[in-house]
Amino acid sequence: MDRLLLNAYYFGTKISPSMKQIRSILLSSLVCLALLPQVAAAKGTVKRRAAAPAGAGVMMQTPNPQTALEHNNRGVELGSKGLWPDAIKEHETALAMAPGNKDFRTNLSSAQLHYGNVLFRSGKYYEAIKEFRGALFVDPDNLPADEGLDECFKRLGKNPVDSNFRRLLAEDLDGKGMYEDAIVEYRKVVKMEDSGKSHADLGYVLMKADKPVDGYSELRIAVQKPWKNDQIIELSQAHRKLAEVLLDYAYKARDRGDGTKGMRRLINAVTEYKRAVTLNPADAEATRGFTESVRECCALRPTFDNELMLGGAYLLGHDFNHAKMAYELCYKIDPRRTELQQARLAYHKGVATWPTSSDELVMESLTKVQKFLETDPDNAKWWYILGRLKQHLHDNDGAMEAYRHSEKINPLCDPDLEMQIKVLGGAPDSPYVAQPGTTGAPSAGGAAGSGSSAIASTGGGNAGNPAGSAPTPARAGFDARNLQAYSQVEQMMSSNPSAALDIVNKLLDKNPADGHAWLLKGDLLRKLGQLDDAAVALRTADGFKEADAEDALNTVNTIRVQPNLQQADQFIQAQDWTRAADQLQDAEIKAPEMPAIHRKLAEVLRHMNDDKGAEREDKKAKDLEAKKK
Numbered sequence: 289m290d291r292l293l294l295n296a297y298y299f300g301t302k303i304s305p306s307m308k309q310i311r312s313i314l315l316s317s318l319v320c321l322a323l324l325p326q327v328a329a330a331k332g333t334v335k336r337r338a339a340a341p342a343g344a345g346v347m348m349q350t351p352n353p354q355t356a357l358e359h360n361n362r363g364v365e366l367g368s369k370g371l372w373p374d375a376i377k378e379h380e381t382a383l384a385m386a387p388g389n390k391d392f393r394t395n396l397s398s399a400q401l402h403y404g405n406v407l408f409r410s411g412k413y414y415e416a417i418k419e420f421r422g423a424l425f426v427d428p429d430n431l432p433a434d435e436g437l438d439e440c441f442k443r444l445g446k447n448p449v450d451s452n453f454r455r456l457l458a459e460d461l462d463g464k465g466m467y468e469d470a471i472v473e474y475r476k477v478v479k480m481e482d483s484g485k486s487h488a489d490l491g492y493v494l495m496k497a498d499k500p501v502d503g504y505s506e507l508r509i510a511v512q513k514p515w516k517n518d519q520i521i522e523l524s525q526a527h528r529k530l531a532e533v534l535l536d537y538a539y540k541a542r543d544r545g546d547g548t549k550g551m552r553r554l555i556n557a558v559t560e561y562k563r564a565v566t567l568n569p570a571d572a573e574a575t576r577g578f579t580e581s582v583r584e585c586c587a588l589r590p591t592f593d594n595e596l597m598l599g600g601a602y603l604l605g606h607d608f609n610h611a612k613m614a615y616e617l618c619y620k621i622d623p624r625r626t627e628l629q630q631a632r633l634a635y636h637k638g639v640a641t642w643p644t645s646s647d648e649l650v651m652e653s654l655t656k657v658q659k660f661l662e663t664d665p666d667n668a669k670w671w672y673i674l675g676r677l678k679q680h681l682h683d684n685d686g687a688m689e690a691y692r693h694s695e696k697i698n699p700l701c702d703p704d705l706e707m708q709i710k711v712l713g714g715a716p717d718s719p720y721v722a723q724p725g726t727t728g729a730p731s732a733g734g735a736a737g738s739g740s741s742a743i744a745s746t747g748g749g750n751a752g753n754p755a756g757s758a759p760t761p762a763r764a765g766f767d768a769r770n771l772q773a774y775s776q777v778e779q780m781m782s783s784n785p786s787a788a789l790d791i792v793n794k795l796l797d798k799n800p801a802d803g804h805a806w807l808l809k810g811d812l813l814r815k816l817g818q819l820d821d822a823a824v825a826l827r828t829a830d831g832f833k834e835a836d837a838e839d840a841l842n843t844v845n846t847i848r849v850q851p852n853l854q855q856a857d858q859f860i861q862a863q864d865w866t867r868a869a870d871q872l873q874d875a876e877i878k879a880p881e882m883p884a885i886h887r888k889l890a891e892v893l894r895h896m897n898d899d900k901g902a903e904r905e906d907k908k909a910k911d912l913e914a915k916k917k
Contacts, residue, residue: 353378356385360392363399372403376422383426397427404436413440421472428475429900437472451480458489467497484513488526495533504533508877511563511824514831517801523828524568528577531560535581551588557581558597563824565604566793567800575604586614592621599631603638608649611635630790632660633669640676650680668694668701675708688712700772703798770795770802777808785815803832810840819848823878845879852878856888865895883909 348366353359363378379396386392404419417440423433438448447453458473474490491506507530515523534557541550561578564571579601586594599614615631639645639653654677661670675690691709694701773791780788789812795805810826813819822844829837852875859868872889879885890905 353381356382356389356392359385360395363395367399367402370406372399372406375399376403393426397423397430397433400426401430401433401436404433408436408440413443416440418469421469424472424475425468428472434476449480451477454480455486455489458493462493462496467493471497482513484510484515484526485519485522486510487513488522488529491526492529495529500533504530505877507533509880512827512877512880514827517832520800521568521571524564524571524574527560527564527567528571528574531557531564531574531577531581534560535577538581538584547588551585554581554584554588558585559820563821566796569604569797572605575601579605579607590617590621592618592625595621596627596631600634603634606638606642606644608635608639608642608645611638632656633673637669637673637676640673640680645680647681650677653677654681666697668697671697672702672705672708679708679712684712703794770805774804774808777812781808781812781815785812788812789816801832803829803834803837806832807834807837807840810837810844814840814844819844823848842879842881845882849875849879849882849885853885853888856892860892863895865892868892869896881912883912886912 348362350361350365351358353362359378360382363375363382366372366375366378376396376399379392379399383389383392383396400419400423404416404423407413407416407419417437420433420437420440423430424437427433441448454473454476458470458477461467461470461473470493471490474486474493478486478490487506487510491503491510494500494503494506507526510526511523511530534553538550538553538557541547541553558578558581561574561581564574565578568574579598582594582598582601586598595614595618599611599618602608602611602614612635615628615635618625618628618631636653636657639649654674657670657674657677661667661674664670671690671694675687675694678684678690679687688709691705691712694705695709699705773795777788777791780791789809792805792809792812795802796809799805806825806829810822810829813822813825823841826837826841826844830841852871856868856871856875859865859871869889869892872885872892875882875885876889886905886909890902890909893899893902893905
C-alpha cells in the first residue's frame with residue numbers, strides 16, 4: 289500500500305494524452321491530494337542531496353522535509369500543484385539520500401516526464417529534451433519519456449530513429465562532458481544497433497559518469513558481441529579497458545585485506561590484457577598494463593607459468609634485460625619444461641628484429657644461437673634468427689647464408705623469411721615458395737619480433753609445404769596462402785594441441801583478420817580447457833563470417849554456462865532469488881544467444897516483483913527463438 293501511495297501521482301503519459309488519460313490524471317491528482325497526510329506518514333529510506341525550495345507563496349500541507357521520505361512527499365505535493373522544477377529538486381534530494389529506493393527513482397523520472405510534457409506543449413523543445421533525457425537517465429524504462437524525446441527531435445526536423453544521428457549526438461555530448469545526457473543517447477544507439485562498439489561506447493561514458501560497475505557490465509557485453517573486420521583495434525581497446533577496471537579493483541581488494549578476491553581479479557585482468565595485446569601488439573598502454581598485472585601475479589605467486597608470462601610481457605615492451613631475467617628464473621624453477629625452448633626463440637628473435645637493440649646484446653644472442661644450432665642444426669627457426677642477428681651486425685653475406693639454410697629446411701618457418709632474402713638482393717629459390725598460379729608460402733610482410741608467441745604458446749614444430757599445392761577456393765576469413773599451415777594444425781589438433789596453437793598464433797601475429805585461424809584457435813583452446821579464451825576466439829571467427837564458427841561458439845558457451853545454471857538451480861530451490869538472478873545474469877553474458885537462460889531469468893525476476901525485467905527477458909527469448917526458426 290505504501291508503494292501505491294508513493295507513486296499515486298507519477299505515472300507516464302504520452303505527449304498528446306487522450307481524454308480518458310486526462311480524466312485519469314485528474315482523478316489521480318485528486319486522490320493524491322486526499323492522501324497526502326497518509327503519504328507523509330509512510331515509512332521508507334532515501335537520501336538528501338541539497339535543500340529545495342518549497343514553492344514561494346504556496347501553502348504546503350507536508351512538513352518541512354528533513355528525511356528522504358519527507359523530501360519525496362514534498363515533491364509529490366509540489367507536483368500536484370504544477371510546480372515541477374521545485375518538485376524535481378525535492379525528488380532529486382530524496383533519491384540522492386537513498387539511491388537504491390526504486391520508488392524515489394520512479395517519482396523523479398515521472399516528475400521530469402511531466403515537466404518535459406509541459407515544456408513540449410509550450411513549444412520549448414530544447415528545454416523539453418533536457419527533461420526527457422533526465423527522466424530516461426534515472427529510469428531507462430520510462431517509455432513515454434523516450435517517445436517524448438523522439439517527438440522533440442521530429443519537431444526540430446531531425447530523424448530520431450537514425451542511429452548515426454543519435455551516435456553523433458552522443459559523441460558530441462560525451463565530448464562536452466555532459467555524461468548523463470550522453471548515456472541516454474548511447475542507450476538509444478544500443479537499442480538500434482546491438483553491436484559490440486555500441487555497448488563499448490556506452491560502457492566508456494558510464495565509467496566517465498562514475499558508474500564503473502555499470503560501465504564494466506556494458507564492456508563485458510561488448511567483447512562478447514561480433515565486431516567488424518575494421519574494428520579489431522577498437523575491440524582491443526575494450527579488452528584493455530576491462531583489464532584496467534579489474535586491475536584497479538584487484539588493488540582495492542588487496543588493500544582491504546581480501547587477498548583471494550584480489551588475486552582472482554588480478555588473474556582476470558591479466559587475461560583481458562593478454563587478449564588486448566594479442567589483437568593489437570602495438571598497443572603500448574595494453575603492453576604496460578599487461579606487464580604490470582603479470583608482475584603483480586609473480587610477486588604474489590612466483591610460479592614457472594607466471595614468470596614465463598612475465599618474460600613474454602617484457603618482450604612485448606622490448607625490455608630484453610628484464611625478459612632475460614624472467615626466463616632465467618623460469619629455468620631455475622624447472623629447467624625441464626619444454627616451454628623454455630619457445631621462450632628462447634621468442635627472446636632471441638626479439639633481440640634480432642628490434643632496430644635499436646645494442647650491438648652488445650646482439651652479440652650475446654649470436655653466441656647463444658650458434659650454440660643452439662650446434663645441437664639442433666635442422667631447426668629452421670634458429671637459422672632464421674641467426675640470419676637476422678648477422679644482418680643487424682651488417683654481415684649480409686653471413687645473413688644470406690643463414691637464410692638459405694632456413695629456407696631449405698622450412699620456407700614457412702617465419703613470415704618474413706622471403707622478404708629478408710629479397711632485402712639482401714636474393715630471390716627465393718626453394719621449390720616450396722609459391723609461384724604464380726599456385727598457393728604456398730605466405731607473402732612478405734607482417735610485424736617482425738612482436739614476441740607475442742612467447743606469451744600465448746607452449747610448443748613449436750617445423751613444417752614443410754609440398755611443391756605445387758592445389759589452389760584452395762577462396763572464402764571469407766580463409767587465406768589460401770596458409771593452406772599448409774591449416775592442414776598441419778588440423779593434423780596436430782588431437783595429438784599435440786599446444787604445438788598446433790603455436791602455429792595458429794603465428795598466423796594471427798601476421799594477420800589478425802584471418803578468420804579461419806581464429807576458428808582453429810577456438811577449437812584448440814576448447815581442447816585445452818581454456819573455454820573463456822575459446823569463446824573469444826570463436827566469436828571473433830564468427831565476426832569474420834567463418835563457416836561453422838557460430839555452431840562451435842554455441843557449443844563452447846553451453847559448456848561455459850553449466851556451472852552458473854547449476855548454481856542458479858540450487859538457489860532457486862532455496863528461494864534465494866537474488867543469488868539465482870546473479871548466476872543467471874552471468875550466464876546470460878557468457879551465452880546471450882541461449883533462449884532458455886532468458887526464460888529462466890524471467891521467472892526469477894517475477895519472484896523478485898521485477899515485472900518489467902521479466903518482460904524484457906521474455907522478449908529476448910522470444911526474439912532468439914524466432915531467429916532460429
